[in-house]
Structure formats: C-alpha cells, structure tokens
Amino acid sequence: MGMSHAAAIGEGAAEGNRRPLILHLSSDYLDPIRPPPITDAVVRLVDRMTDHPQIVVSLQRVIDPRRIAWRDFGDFEGRRLIVYRYFAPPFGIGMAACQFVVARRIGRFLAAEGLRPDIVHSHRFTFEGIAGWLLARRFRAALFCSMRGEVERKVFRSKPTYRPLFRRIARDAARIFHVSAWYRRDFERHTGVDRQKTDFLPNIVFNPTPSIAPVAPRPVIVSPMSLRAIDKKGLPELIAAFAGAGDRLAGVSLEVIGEGPGEAVARIRSLIAAHGLEGRVLLRDFMPHAALLDHLRGALAMALPSHQETFGMVYPEALFAGTPILHTLGSGIDGYLDGLDVGVGVRPGNVSDIAAGLVRLVEDNAAYRARIAAAAGILYDRLAPERTIARYRAAVAEAVSRNGVASDR
Known part of the structure; x- marks a missing residue:
C-alpha cells in the first residue's frame, strides 16, 4: 500500500510540482463487495496509474432505496476507494436526476475531504458520464469519458431526448476514449464530437508481445x-x-x-x-x-x-x-x-x-x-498496455496543462 492520497498531494504541492489527482467513476469496477461476474478492465487501467493520486468511486445502481450505501475503504491498493450504491429506477428512467444526486453526494465528499480532482474520468459516457460532467464543472476539472459501445448504443437509441445533453458533454470533454472502436462513427454522429480530442483506449490484456511465433496447433x-x-x-x-x-x-x-x-x-x-x-x-x-x-x-x-x-x-x-x-x-x-x-x-x-x-x-x-x-x-502498437498507458498519461498531462490547474490548487 502506498502513501495516503492526502500525503501524496501535499508532498507534490510542497515541491511545486503536484501530481494531478484523478477521480474515476465506474459502474464496472471490480471492488471488494461487487458480486460476480464483473470485468476488471477498469482496475487494470487504474493499477498502472498509481504514481498519480487517484480516487475511485465504484458505482452500483440499486432499485430499492433502502439499499443505498456509501462505503469508504480509504487507501486501498494504491488508490482511495469508495463503493457507492445509489438509487435509480430500471431502464434509465430519470437518468439525469439520479446522476445529479450521484454528483452531489460525491461532490460533498470531495469538499469535506479537501480534495479537488484535476481529472474526472467517467468510464461510461452515458449514465455516470452525466455525473462526471457535473463534477468536472463544479471543480473546474478536465473531463475524460470512456465510450463503451454496448451501453452507449442502447442509450442513444432509447433516449433521444438526452442527445442535446450528450452533445454538450462531448463538447465540454477534454478527451473521449473509445474502448469500443466499432461504435466510433455512430458516437461521432450522435454527439458531433471533435475527432481530434478522441483516442482509442483498448482494455488491457496481459500477454502482448511485439513478436509472435507460429506454433503447430x-x-x-x-x-x-x-x-x-x-x-x-x-x-x-x-x-x-x-x-x-x-x-x-x-x-x-x-x-x-x-x-x-x-x-x-x-x-x-x-x-x-x-x-x-x-x-x-x-x-x-x-x-x-x-x-x-x-x-x-x-x-x-x-x-x-x-x-x-x-x-x-x-x-x-x-x-x-x-x-x-x-x-x-x-x-x-x-x-x-x-x-x-x-x-x-x-x-x-x-x-x-x-x-x-x-x-x-x-x-x-x-x-x-x-x-x-x-x-x-x-x-x-494498437493493443499493448505500454502503448495505451503512454497515450493516457500524455492525455492527462495535456489536459491539466490546458486547464491551467497545475500548481495553484
């Protein structure tokens, strides 16, 4: 377990070169109380960025308001980890209102802890992408959104009245990462996003090699x-x-x-x-x-x-x-x-x-x-973690520089 996030932030500030604080919002995070099955795709990205202070809010939607919960695991495997069970009806009913509540709850936590994220990374563009956008606006942070084709396609098809909001989120985002390369064109058509601020973010796998030798199968x-x-x-x-x-x-x-x-x-x-x-x-x-x-x-x-x-x-x-x-x-x-x-x-x-x-x-x-x-x-080049993380780090540095939030927070 590394140093606490408060210590990491304070140490960087004392040196005049504070490392950017990244807030991750994810509904697909393999946390300690998440029931199986769940992918560890987001965990693999976060694991490779632990030289930056990071806060992960693992979101779990519940349809019974009595099951709402907020559990703070503190420093957990090199990041501050929160598991937040929030209420939202099925089928995306009241999506914007529910995500407003999510953003308000997370915002209050950050303010109480004296934490100001430089990057807010929502690991879906729809649903928690709304909460991420609201939090980025509140804290004047750069907004990153991951685009995951399965859920985004469903929402764009079933919620056409949300498209103006999604176009605004895409406009305001510093970076859009396409996990699903296959949905890139439709995403651009729905949001009008500037392709210059998009990139691919393939899920990380553990066996990439620049040389592959054929074997007899x-x-x-x-x-x-x-x-x-x-x-x-x-x-x-x-x-x-x-x-x-x-x-x-x-x-x-x-x-x-x-x-x-x-x-x-x-x-x-x-x-x-x-x-x-x-x-x-x-x-x-x-x-x-x-x-x-x-x-x-x-x-x-x-x-x-x-x-x-x-x-x-x-x-x-x-x-x-x-x-x-x-x-x-x-x-x-x-x-x-x-x-x-x-x-x-x-x-x-x-x-x-x-x-x-x-x-x-x-x-x-x-x-x-x-x-x-x-x-x-x-x-x-397209799929190795080293290449993916290098692009992600470059995007973090560029977004922080453009946002003017480096050493004065």
Whole structure:
C-alpha cells in the first residue's frame, strides 16, 4: 500500500510540482463487495496509474432505496476507494436526476475531504458520464469519458431526448476514449464530437508481445466465456454453425470453456445433444487465466460470435497467443483490426456466416497464423498496455496543462 492520497498531494504541492489527482467513476469496477461476474478492465487501467493520486468511486445502481450505501475503504491498493450504491429506477428512467444526486453526494465528499480532482474520468459516457460532467464543472476539472459501445448504443437509441445533453458533454470533454472502436462513427454522429480530442483506449490484456511465433496447433477450436451469458456470447449459433459445417470440420473439436450455474450447463449439454455433437463439442470447466492463455496458444482458432460485446479481452489474448479469431462485426474488437487479415468477422447471429468462418479458419489456418506473426508489431502498437498507458498519461498531462490547474490548487 502506498502513501495516503492526502500525503501524496501535499508532498507534490510542497515541491511545486503536484501530481494531478484523478477521480474515476465506474459502474464496472471490480471492488471488494461487487458480486460476480464483473470485468476488471477498469482496475487494470487504474493499477498502472498509481504514481498519480487517484480516487475511485465504484458505482452500483440499486432499485430499492433502502439499499443505498456509501462505503469508504480509504487507501486501498494504491488508490482511495469508495463503493457507492445509489438509487435509480430500471431502464434509465430519470437518468439525469439520479446522476445529479450521484454528483452531489460525491461532490460533498470531495469538499469535506479537501480534495479537488484535476481529472474526472467517467468510464461510461452515458449514465455516470452525466455525473462526471457535473463534477468536472463544479471543480473546474478536465473531463475524460470512456465510450463503451454496448451501453452507449442502447442509450442513444432509447433516449433521444438526452442527445442535446450528450452533445454538450462531448463538447465540454477534454478527451473521449473509445474502448469500443466499432461504435466510433455512430458516437461521432450522435454527439458531433471533435475527432481530434478522441483516442482509442483498448482494455488491457496481459500477454502482448511485439513478436509472435507460429506454433503447430491442436485440432481444436476454443470458445472461452462466462456460462451466465451464453446467449450474449453467441454460443447457440456457434454450436449450430459447427454442426452445419459438417465434414469440412471433420477431426476438429469445439471446446466451450467457462463456469456458470447448473441450468446453463444443462442447457449447453442439451444444445450439444440436439445437434448430435456429443464427443465433438466439449464443455470444459473454468481455467485460471495463465492456464487459459497457454491453452489458447495451441488451439486452431478462438471463436466467440458475441452480440453487442463492448471489447472482449479474449480476442487480443488469442491473437497475441498466435491464434486466429472468429469475431462479430460491429461488436467486440471490431475496429482495432482494420487492415489486418488475422481472423474472420461475421454478422452477429448469422449461423451460415459463422459456419463459413469456422471452415476458413481451419482450412487456411497456416496462412492466418503466418499473417498474425507478420502483424505482431502492428497489434502491439494498437493493443499493448505500454502503448495505451503512454497515450493516457500524455492525455492527462495535456489536459491539466490546458486547464491551467497545475500548481495553484
């Protein structure tokens, strides 16, 4: 555990070179009391910025006002961590009013603690993006927003009356980070954001390498996922496509890797039996992350035809393991692979597309693996944590400089 945030801020101020204080707002933060499953994508970013004082407010929406809670963990793993359960009705009803309450509560906490953030980073543009905008205005901080395609697309479609507010937030933001590269054009169309202040912010994975050596694969296609979300991950269509490919996938098996409730496991087994694929589609239990990365390396392909996937960390993990991927267009990693032929993009839910894609990945596997090896440097530049964090640090420094909040706070 590092020095307290108050000490860190005070030490920098005494030196006349105070490090910028970053306030993170996230509804997808893996905090100590968050029920599973939840991604650790935001944690991985925060972990790499601990040389800056940081405050994380992990937001959890509750629909029962009696469950509202505010829990301050103090200095926790190099950051000040707050878990805030706030009330909001489902379906985004009263979104702006609820986020106003969130901003007011967080603002009171910051004022009481004598904390003035230099950067407010909302890790979604909609929902807590509203609270982030209000807090940035209150404290004259630079506003960063992450754009996550799945939730942003739903809100832009279902809440057209909010678009003027979102256009103003986009105008006022110092930086917009596209986690979902596939939604960039639609986001720009809805908000009119200046592309010059946008950048990509891929989720951080642990196995990037600037050099990828092809290996001889096993005759297996792998599909890692949470079994709690098999419809979102496109597993029913994947199994149907594997069956539909018939003899062109002879000798190849499909492994579904993950854990989930008993009813999900039973449903998967039923799908396997319905397509007559017993012995060819195998259901494997959860693997520790390091073991999964090693397992990916020796697979023919990784197939995950998800619906509305924000990013999908397993896609770059497979590519850095040298394994070609099947992914969906307009979802997941789509937009990060432009100009590279390292996998097959399919239309979501289209069984014939998926079947043809599986066949291509198997029949042209050596060529795909060679192209991944040749593109290793480009993949590294686009997706390696070192590159991502360097861009993020540069954005922090530029925003603080432009905002004129360096040493006088």
